[in-house]
Amino acid sequence: MDFTFNEDQLVFHDSVKSFLTNEVTPERIREQWTTESGRSSDLWDQLAELGLTAMTVPEAFGGLGMNELDFILLAEECGYVALAEPLVDTVLVAVPLINSLGNEQKHFKESWLPRIAEGKATVAVGHQNNPLVADAHIADLLLLPNGNEVHAVPSEQVELLLNESVDPSRKLYKVTWTPSAETLVANEEEGKKLWEATLNRGALAAAAQQLGLARRIVDLSVDYTYERKQFGKPVGSFQAVKHHMANVAVKIEFAKAPLYRAAYDIAEGLSTAGRSVSHAKLATSEAALLGAKNGIQVHGAMGYTWEVDLHIFMKRAWALDASYGSQGFHKKRVKDSLLAEGALLGAGNSFVN
Amino acid sequence: MDLNYTDSQKAFREEVRSWLQANVPSEPLKSFDTSEGFRQHREWEAKLNDGRWGMVTWPEELGGRGCDLIEWLIFEEEYYRANAPARVNQNGIFLLGPTLMEYGTEEQKARFLPMMATGEEVWAQGWSEPGAGSDMAAIRSKAEKVGDHYVINGQKTWSTRAVWADWTFGIFRTDPDSSRHKGLTFILVPLDAEGVTVRPIEQLDGLPGFAEIFFDNVKVPAENVLGGEGMGWHVAMSTAGFERGLMLRSPARFQETARRLVELYKANQEEADIDPVIGDAVIKAYLDAEAYTQTTYMTASRLVKGGKIGPESSTNKIFWSELDQKMHETAMSILNARAELWPHAPQAGEVGKWLDGFLFSQAGPIYAGTNEIQRNIIAERMLGMPRA
Numbered sequence: 001m002d003f004t005f006n007e008d009q010l011v012f013h014d015s016v017k018s019f020l021t022n023e024v025t026p027e028r029i030r031e032q033w034t035t036e037s038g039r040s041s042d043l044w045d046q047l048a049e050l051g052l053t054a055m056t057v058p059e060a061f062g063g064l065g066m067n068e069l070d071f072i073l074l075a076e077e078c079g080y081v082a083l084a085e086p087l088v089d090t091v092l093v094a095v096p097l098i099n100s101l102g103n104e105q106k107h108f109k110e111s112w113l114p115r116i117a118e119g120k121a122t123v124a125v126g127h128q129n130n131p132l133v134a135d136a137h138i139a140d141l142l143l144l145p146n147g148n149e150v151h152a153v154p155s156e157q158v159e160l161l162l163n164e165s166v167d168p169s170r171k172l173y174k175v176t177w178t179p180s181a182e183t184l185v186a187n188e189e190e191g192k193k194l195w196e197a198t199l200n201r202g203a204l205a206a207a208a209q210q211l212g213l214a215r216r217i218v219d220l221s222v223d224y225t226y227e228r229k230q231f232g233k234p235v236g237s238f239q240a241v242k243h244h245m246a247n248v249a250v251k252i253e254f255a256k257a258p259l260y261r262a263a264y265d266i267a268e269g270l271s272t273a274g275r276s277v278s279h280a281k282l283a284t285s286e287a288a289l290l291g292a293k294n295g296i297q298v299h300g301a302m303g304y305t306w307e308v309d310l311h312i313f314m315k316r317a318w319a320l321d322a323s324y325g326s327q328g329f330h331k332k333r334v335k336d337s338l339l340a341e342g343a344l345l346g347a348g349n350s351f352v353n
Numbered sequence: 354m355d356l357n358y359t360d361s362q363k364a365f366r367e368e369v370r371s372w373l374q375a376n377v378p379s380e381p382l383k384s385f386d387t388s389e390g391f392r393q394h395r396e397w398e399a400k401l402n403d404g405r406w407g408m409v410t411w412p413e414e415l416g417g418r419g420c421d422l423i424e425w426l427i428f429e430e431e432y433y434r435a436n437a438p439a440r441v442n443q444n445g446i447f448l449l450g451p452t453l454m455e456y457g458t459e460e461q462k463a464r465f466l467p468m469m470a471t472g473e474e475v476w477a478q479g480w481s482e483p484g485a486g487s488d489m490a491a492i493r494s495k496a497e498k499v500g501d502h503y504v505i506n507g508q509k510t511w512s513t514r515a516v517w518a519d520w521t522f523g524i525f526r527t528d529p530d531s532s533r534h535k536g537l538t539f540i541l542v543p544l545d546a547e548g549v550t551v552r553p554i555e556q557l558d559g560l561p562g563f564a565e566i567f568f569d570n571v572k573v574p575a576e577n578v579l580g581g582e583g584m585g586w587h588v589a590m591s592t593a594g595f596e597r598g599l600m601l602r603s604p605a606r607f608q609e610t611a612r613r614l615v616e617l618y619k620a621n622q623e624e625a626d627i628d629p630v631i632g633d634a635v636i637k638a639y640l641d642a643e644a645y646t647q648t649t650y651m652t653a654s655r656l657v658k659g660g661k662i663g664p665e666s667s668t669n670k671i672f673w674s675e676l677d678q679k680m681h682e683t684a685m686s687i688l689n690a691r692a693e694l695w696p697h698a699p700q701a702g703e704v705g706k707w708l709d710g711f712l713f714s715q716a717g718p719i720y721a722g723t724n725e726i727q728r729n730i731i732a733e734r735m736l737g738m739p740r741a
Contacts, residue, residue, distance in 0.1 A: 001362060001423050002355045003647070003654040069354060222736050237739040239725075242732035246671075249731050253668040257647035258640075264354055279640050335636050338615055345639070346612030347430040347605035348366070350646045351356050 001351070003257070005073065013073040017080075019050060024081040026309040032084055033168045039138050044085055048119020052087055056095045061113035068092060068201070072208055072263035079212025082316050084169040086124070086135040090116065092205040094123040097143055097198050101150070105185055108152065112141065127198055129325050132172040136160050146179040150186035150194055153177050167315040200277045202324035204262055207277070210284035211259055213317045214252050217291035218245055220310055221298045228300070235298070244294040251287035258283045270353045275337045278330035285327060288317035358427070365420075366427050372404055373435035385441040386560035391475075391517040394441035398472025407470050408446045410600075411454075415462075416470045422653035426603060433605040444514060445469040445476030447600035449522050452592045456539075456580035465541070477515035477544070479523025479566060480589070482508060487726045490533040490586070494568060496525035496540055498582075501575050503527070503540060505548075505568040511720075515564035516553045519544060524585035537585030541577040548572070557712045599653075601721075602673050604646035610680050610710065611642035617687050617707075625687045634683040641676045645669075664734040671724045671731075674717030681711035 005013070023046065032038050047053060055071050057063020075088045098112055115121035124139035136142060137160055142153045159176040177183075186194055222245060225236025235241050262280035265273040292314040296303035303310050321327070337343060344352055358366070382397065383390030401407040402416055409428050411417025420428065440446065450469055453462055468474040485491040494507025509523055521542050528536030544551060548571040553561030580588035618625055618635045625631045648669075656662065684707040685692040694701040695708060718724040732738040 001358050001650065001654065002658075003651040004658060004660075005354060218736065222738055226739060234739045236732075237741050239729065239741070242738050243725070243728045245736055245738065246728035246731040249665075249736060250668045250671050253665055254641070254644040254648055254672055257651045258644050260354070260651070261356070261647050264356055279643065282640065283644060331633065331636055334640060335632065338636065338639055339619060345615055347433045347608040348427075350608070350643060350650075351358070 003260075005260075009070055009073065012070075013077070016050065016052070016074050017077045019046075020077050020081045020083065024083050026312055029082060029084060029169060029312055037138055038169060038171050039085055039135070044119055044122075047085065047087055048117075053090060053119045054117035056091050056099075057113045057117040058099060061099075061109060061117065063095075063113065063117040067267035068096075068204065069260070069263045069267040072204075072260060075205060075208035076212040076215075076259075079209030079316070080216045082169065082213065082216070082312050086122065086138075088205045088209060089125065089134065089202070090122065092208075093198060093201045094125050094143065096201055097125060097150075097194060098123070100194055100197065101185055102190060108185060125198065125202075126175060127202060127324065128195060129199060129329070130202075130323060131174075132163055133175050134170065134172055136173040136175055137162070137171055142175065142177070143185075144175065144177060144179075145191070145195055148188045148191040148195060149179065149184055150191045151177075151179050151183040152185045153183050157183070165319055167319040169312075169316065170319050196274075199324055200266060200273055203277050203281045203330070204259075204266060206320045206323040207259055207262065207280040207284040210281075210288040210317060210320055211252065211255055213313050213320075214248060214255070214284070214287040214291040216313045217288070217295040217310065217317070218248050218252065220313070221245060221291075221295040224299050224302070224308075224310075228302075235300075241298050244298050248287065248291045248294050251283075251290055255280070255283035255287045272353050275334055278325070278333045281325065281330050282327060282334070285317075285321050289321060292317045362423065362427060365424055366431060369406070369428050369431040370435070372406060373431055373437055376400060376404065377435045377437045381436075382438050384560055385439060385514075386516070386556070386558075386562040388517065391441065394438055395472045395475065397438045398440070398442055398475075402471045407472075408450065411450065411466075411470070415466050421657050422599070423650070423657060425600070426605070426650065426653060429603040429605040430608075433609040436609075441514070442469065442472055442475045443601060444478045444518075444522075445474070445520075448478065448592050449476055451600075452588060453579065455591060456584075456588050458576075460576065461579065474520055475514060475518045477512045477518035477521040477564075477566075479509040479512050479515075479521040479542070481511045483510055486511075487723050489589075490537075492524060492526055492537060494523075494525050495529065496527050496538060496573070497529075498527065498575070502572045503538075503575060503578070505540070505542065505571040505573060507568050509566040509568075511554070511563050512551075512566050513563045513720075515544065515551050515566055516561045521566060522579070524589050527582050527585075534586040536583060537589075538582045539579040539585045539588040540573060541579060542568075542571065542573055546571050546573065557715065558709065599649065599669075602670075604642065604649045604673075607642040607673055607676055607680070608646055610677065611639045613705070614638055614680050614684055614687075617684055617705075621687050621689075624689065628686065631683060631686050634679065634686075638676065638680045638683060641672070641679075645673055645676065664730070667727050667730045667735065670721060671718075671727050674714075674724060677710075677717050678714045681707060681714040685711055 032040055051064055054063040055066045059065040071091050078088050098109055121140045122138055123141045124133050124136045126133045126144040128145050140155055142158055144151050144153055157177060161174040163172045165172055225241055226234050228235045259280040262276040265276040295310055299310055302308045382393040385391050385394040405416055409418045409420040410425050412419050453465055482492055482494060496503040496505045505525060521544055524537045524539050526536055527538040548569040550567040552565045554563050556562040614635055688704055691701055691704050694704060696704055733740055
């Protein structure tokens with residue numbers, strides 16, 4: 001029993017963290033809001049150079065052959081900086097979906113995975129739980145459900161309609177397309193399992209970012225409570241303000257282990273993954289949403305402005321809450337699992353699969 | 354990361370489980386806040402100690418098994434699963450014991466630890482005073498050095514287990530000109546010493562679970578000082594530290610409450626679902642108990658590998674105390690009109706121990722540092738917010 005990350009994971013985390021905080025600044029994010037695509041190919045190249053786009057691509061396809069657990073701390077940092085580029089979805093959702101396709105898709109994998117690893121191709125993924133497809137406009141390929149079938153559709157065969165989100169960084173599209181025998185890569189039966197696994201990975205991706213966002217909101221808010229003075233003192237010295245932040249810190253502390261546990265369950269292919277992921281999504285969203293609510297409160301009127309950076313992170317937290325399953329969806333999954341006949345509950349059963 | 358138990362951890366679990374199966378009393382003991390229950394619990398401590406299960410983290414020469422924190426968590430899981438008796442000497446074995454091992458002289462360890470392990474000497478805590486609760490550094494009880502003795506005068510209050518306990522430990526002001534955290538000394542005091550008066554305080558359940566202790570020229574030999582004169586605050590902070598907190602409120606306790614809550618909900622689901630928030634609260638409680646468990650395993654793994662605990666550990670107490678309160682509130686909602694009835698009431702039916710637990714859960718956010726104080730600590734030491 002060892003619930004810690006190893007040295008390699010921690011060292012890689014440190015280096016990616018400092019890259020992201022240096023490069024993906026609020027100024028850069030605001031700059032990207034003014035561009036048409038909202039995405040930076042320069043930044044994507046840099047991420048690829050660090051090996052990040054290759055992380056979960058198997059070595060046989062030119063990747064690093066790492067798993068969800070190896071990436072989870074990095075996904076958290078992507079949330080911390082509110083990265084607009086679809087790195088987390090690529091590594092945790094798109095690549096594993098392509099890689100889980102059957103052996104008959106070997107050629108398909110060979111043609112896409114190495115290019116994704118190199119940062120030369122991007123893939124957007126649709127899902128039954130998400131009415132819109134994120135980042136479809138920069139995708140070379142879209143993986144889309146038709147019932148439970150999985151279709152791989154080249155970008156020139158889709159029509160996109162932008163739906164503006166509260167988060168100016170989010171690019172969401174209604175995708176119109178026609179399924180065909182040429183685009184089919186997994187049938188109903190196989191696809192059902194693939195979409196279930198995709199839901200878990202997508203929810204894990206959102207959860208990791210929510211935790212990072214919650215941490216960032218607390219950091220920004222604490223800084224602000226030093227700057228802002230009232231009654232001759234920094235507002236952060238008042239207990240009511242302190243307790244708003246402490247309450248978020250408590251939620252954050254107890255969302256970490258469920259998140260890492262969920263990543264572990266997925267990486268190890270455990271049957272408990274569904275419940276673990278739902279727990280992680282609920283716990284991290286709770287932290288992020290309370291962070292947003294208390295963060296804006298301690299910022300006072302400044303928190304309600306476009307000028308202060310808080311909203312970059314707060315809006316992402318609001319947006320991700322329903323991504324890959326609303327709270328109700330995840331609560332129901334947990335409930336069904338806890339109330340199931342023969343469910344192993346209570347002390348000593350936390351790590352039984 | 355490897356979330357599987359090793360073979361030796363599995364074997365340890367089996368050993369604990371089979372010993373408890375053979376030895377846990379089939380009839381529940383009376384509350385240890387009654388005279389008879391106290392005696393029963395003291396006997397249980399002796400039995401545990403005979404089996405070398407009294408304090409598994411203690412070294413072997415003290416009757417322990419030298420277990421690490423992961424094994425401790427396993428032991429606790431089995432202990433709560435077996436519904437074994439509450440630990441009447443918890444202030445001794447979980448709080449003072451480890452502190453004695455850290456700061457005690459060889460003579461002190463030899464004098465106090467074995468008697469503590471057998472339950473022959475049960476300990477009460479003596480932290481709070483009428484004017485020093487959340488503000489513990491406002492302590493006024495004095496201990497004056499006279500020759501090879503200290504003479505203690507003053508009053509402690511909210512002393513858990515003091516009514517039937519044999520000894521108390523606490524901090525006293527040894528430097529009369531000192532203030533706040535300085536000039537305090539950690540002293541061990543026998544409760545049968547001349548000049549000690551213990552006045553029971555009835556708790557919410559009507560039982561004398563804690564007491565006031567009055568000291569009127571109580572003479573205590575200088576060798577009862579732990580950690581040296583003037584070091585009281587430092588020693589006390591270690592007693593209140595994370596690992597002690599973990600010992601006192603290990604996750605298994607809350608996981609078992611959460612499991613019972615799920616069962617209670619399942620048995621009464623149709624009636625409970627009239628209020629849809631109940632089902633939601635049950636799920637949330639179960640997940641929070643899991644989160645507390647996983648987080649504790651994560652911290653324990655880090656400590657076992659030589660890591661250090663940080664100020665984030667002050668989030669623990671808020672989390673478990675509010676979880677405990679919420680779980681019991683939810684159980685009361687499910688029990689509906691029977692919730693207010695004691696188990697012995699003729700119409701109570703199978704209400705179990707929920708009412709007792711509900712009452713006790715109200716104390717959680719108050720004792721061991723109120724949750725407001727914990728939030729200040731989190732804000733200032735963990736988040737670095739400006740001091741008032």
